[in-house]
Amino acid sequence: xxxxxxxxxxxxxxxxxxxxxxxxxxxxxxxxxxxxxxxxxxxxxxxxxxxxxxxxxxxxxxxxxxxxxxxxxxxxxxxxxxxxxxxxxxxxxxxxxxxxxxxxxxxxxxxxxxxxxxxxxxxxxxxxxxxxxxxxxxxxxxxxxxxxxxxxxxxxxxxxxxxxxxxxxxxxxxxxxxxxxxxxxxxxxxxxxxxxxxxxxxxxxxxxxxxxxxxxxxxxxxxxxxxxxxxxxxxxxxxxxxxxxxxxxxxxxxxxxxxxxxxxxxxxxxxxxxxxxxxxxxxxxxxxxxxxxxxxxxxxxxxxxxxxxxxxxxxxxxxxxxxxxxx
Amino acid sequence: xxxxxxxxxxxxxxxxxxxxxxxxxxxxxxxxxxxxxxxxxxxxxxxxxxxxxxxxxxxxxxxxxxxxxxxxxxxxxxxxxxxxxxxxxxxxxxxxxxxxxxxxxxxxxxxxxxxxxxxxxxxxxxxxxxxxxxxxxxxxxxxxxxxxxxxxxxxxxxxxxxxxxxxxxxxxxxxxxxxxxxxxxxxxxxxxxxxxxxxxxxxxxxxxxxxxxxxxxxxxxxxxxxxxxxxxxxxxxxxxxxxxxxxxxxxxxxxxxxxxxxxxxxxxxxxxxxxxxxxxxxxxxxxxxxxxxxxxxxxxxxxxxxxxxxxxxxxxxxxxxxxx
Numbered sequence: 090x091x092x093x094x095x096x097x098x099x100x101x102x103x104x105x106x107x108x109x110x111x112x113x114x115x116x117x118x119x120x121x122x123x124x125x126x127x128x129x130x131x132x133x134x135x136x137x138x139x140x141x142x143x144x145x146x147x148x149x150x151x152x153x154x155x156x157x158x159x160x161x162x163x164x165x166x167x168x169x170x171x172x173x174x175x176x177x178x179x180x181x182x183x184x185x186x187x188x189x190x191x192x193x194x195x196x197x198x199x200x201x202x203x204x205x206x207x208x209x210x211x212x213x214x215x216x217x218x219x220x221x222x223x224x225x226x227x228x229x230x231x232x233x234x235x236x237x238x239x240x241x242x243x244x245x246x247x248x249x250x251x252x253x254x255x256x257x258x259x260x261x262x263x264x265x266x267x268x269x270x271x272x273x274x275x276x277x278x279x280x281x282x283x284x285x286x287x288x289x290x291x292x293x294x295x296x297x298x299x300x301x302x303x304x305x306x307x308x309x310x311x312x313x314x315x316x317x318x319x320x321x322x323x324x325x326x327x328x329x330x331x332x333x334x335x336x337x338x339x340x341x342x343x344x345x346x347x348x349x350x351x352x353x354x355x356x357x358x359x360x361x362x363x364x365x366x367x368x369x370x371x372x373x374x375x376x377x378x379x380x381x382x383x384x385x386x387x388x389x390x391x392x393x394x395x396x397x398x399x400x401x402x403x404x405x406x407x408x409x410x411x412x413x414x415x416x
Numbered sequence: 417x418x419x420x421x422x423x424x425x426x427x428x429x430x431x432x433x434x435x436x437x438x439x440x441x442x443x444x445x446x447x448x449x450x451x452x453x454x455x456x457x458x459x460x461x462x463x464x465x466x467x468x469x470x471x472x473x474x475x476x477x478x479x480x481x482x483x484x485x486x487x488x489x490x491x492x493x494x495x496x497x498x499x500x501x502x503x504x505x506x507x508x509x510x511x512x513x514x515x516x517x518x519x520x521x522x523x524x525x526x527x528x529x530x531x532x533x534x535x536x537x538x539x540x541x542x543x544x545x546x547x548x549x550x551x552x553x554x555x556x557x558x559x560x561x562x563x564x565x566x567x568x569x570x571x572x573x574x575x576x577x578x579x580x581x582x583x584x585x586x587x588x589x590x591x592x593x594x595x596x597x598x599x600x601x602x603x604x605x606x607x608x609x610x611x612x613x614x615x616x617x618x619x620x621x622x623x624x625x626x627x628x629x630x631x632x633x634x635x636x637x638x639x640x641x642x643x644x645x646x647x648x649x650x651x652x653x654x655x656x657x658x659x660x661x662x663x664x665x666x667x668x669x670x671x672x673x674x675x676x677x678x679x680x681x682x683x684x685x686x687x688x689x690x691x692x693x694x695x696x697x698x699x700x701x702x703x704x705x706x707x708x709x710x711x712x713x714x715x716x717x718x719x720x721x722x723x724x725x726x727x728x729x730x731x732x733x734x735x736x737x738x739x740x
Contacts, residue, residue: 115548141548146575147571147574147575147578149571149574149575151537151567151571152536152537152540152568152571152574152575153571153575154537155534155536155537155538155540155541155572156537156544156575157541158538158541159537159538159539159540159541159542159543159544159545159555160541160542160545160548161541162526162538162541162542163476163541163542163545163546164545165545165548165549167541182531182534182568183537186531186534187529187534187537187538191527192733192734192735193512193732193733194509194512194513194517194519194527195509195512195513195517195527195732196507196508196509196510196511196512196519196732197510197731197732197735198519198520198521199519199521199526199527231733232733232734234734255735255736255737256734256735
């Protein structure tokens with residue numbers, strides 16, 4: 090089936106379909122039911138599935154995330170929604186110390202087929218406690234899988250992929266994407282977790298991005314084309330596992346790379362990707378690797394400051410020009 | 417509770433097994449056979465044995481890092497617990513967990529959790545899913561008095577009562593959160609009162625008396641089965657040994673330890689059986705010998721166990737399929 094719908098609708102439709110197909114699937118989180126979800130993703134779902142399967146929770150991130158882990162251990166397929174990545178830190182103990190470790194600590198006896206969705210990223214003037222991007226942090230943790238849907242297709246597919254996975258999977262959705270529209274094809278099987286996707290083929294340099302930054306990278310690539318620079322744009326899709334093969338293959342073709350990541354540079358997923366390229370394709374590089382990341386400040390409220398802090402197409406364009414000047 | 421010889425033998429044997437197992441563990445720790453942290457259950461045996469008695473095999477158990485007693489009373493074979501502490505693949509967690517992380521799918525033993533209060537949210541989820549699936553079974557969650565200071569304790573109690581979940585919360589109040597006494601950490605030292613504020617059925621029990629614990633647990637479990645939501649038991653107990661093998665015990669008086677040792681659960685049980693005339697029928701020597709053999713076998717099993725090959729190091733990080 091081919092449709093043109095919003096990213097928000099895609100997430101909702103995927104949750105709805107999964108709940109219709111599998112009675113073990115349920116959803117819980119703050120304001121997901123009566124309110125309809127803080128970003129309206131679950132709007133109307135409680136009317137369809139009832140308050141027993143679309144469960145409103147109190148503001149107890151640690152307990153309801155842990156409850157999701159417990160329910161997963163006990164045979165259910167919970168989807169836990171956490172309002173923003175910043176609030177997920179209140180549940181970090183459960184995610185790190187239980188979800189990511191139980192399979193290992195139990196010698197393979199107990200796995201945690203849990204899905205946690207949360208909003209990530211800035212750009213809405215929500216300042217320093219609602220805007221940060223922690224997907225790179227979570228990608229540090231063995232035992233978790235980290236997905237970052239950038240398109241309507243992936244917004245739909247990644248819920249399905251995550252629910253089908255026997256491990257804890259975290260999905261990071263940038264709220265600025267919820268209103269974006271795009272094509273959705275539900276008749277083919279989704280591209281698996283751990284596979285990156287080349288959105289634009291090019292020969293001069295590779296731009297690696299994920300989530301909201303895919304559209305910024307594509308915008309930059311179009312502008313660069315008018316200057317005669319042919320950029321390849323890759324959507325990483327999954328930060329853990331990373332698709333090393335796709336990354337290295339692209340580097341071997343273009344020999345230049347820019348990584349676009351809304352995390353801070355220090356200790357980030359962009360740093361990890363650079364390290365892997367260094368390990369696996371150092372001699373294929375014609376120029377030092379570069380990255381466009383968030384300036385190392387807690388995100389400010391004022392629009393001009395926030396815009397200046399996070400990656401923008403102009404910054405990618407500027408970085409690409411500089412990179413092409415390197416011999 | 418009707419105490420007959422079969423039950424008396426069971427309680428005595430289980431408590432003595434835990435005591436002797438812990439004593440052996442100390443010895444093996446000193447001989448560097450067991451490493452890492454080792455938290456001993458001596459003195460608290462009546463709690464695990466009394467509570468486990470009230471459960472059926474269908475029920476689920478979550479415990480803390482001081483969980484040898486719960487594991488043994490639940491029926492995980494001593495040899496697999498010992499092998500776990502030896503770091504051997506025959507251990508109940510294949511040597512991946514050690515003393516603090518005993519797991520066993522067969523007895524629905526969901527671990528030793530070494531984050532204080534970390535298992536309470538899991539218990540909420542397990543009970544929630546039982547309720548959703550209409551499975552009339554109980555999730556029991558053990559934790560110490562230290563957990564009461566954690567946010568997860570309060571979040572979980574609130575959810576359990578709000579959603580009327582089939583959970584038995586068992587607080588093992590041994591009066592010290594590691595080395596800090598309850599009066600230095602709690603505004604209200606009567607934990608059962610604190611729990612009652614969440615509007616759940618909350619009771620304080622003499623945790624040194626296995627019969628009292630078992631009676632309270634049986635009553636709690638039947639109340640939970642009747643669909644009346646969670647029950648909270650605060651078991652007043654005491655650990656006879658230090659917090660862990662690294663603890664010099666500078667924070668409590670020897671007299672206090674001595675006073676509690678007079679309430680040794682084995683001795684209390686002996687007194688209770690004397691009252692009913694059952695004690696003379698307990699064959700103490702036979703039980704001691706049986707336990708001694710069992711522990712020797714466990715040590716031998718652990719000694720002869722194998723180490724997981726290094727090539728398996730990265731196993732059990734991701735699951736290719738659903739195992740739970």
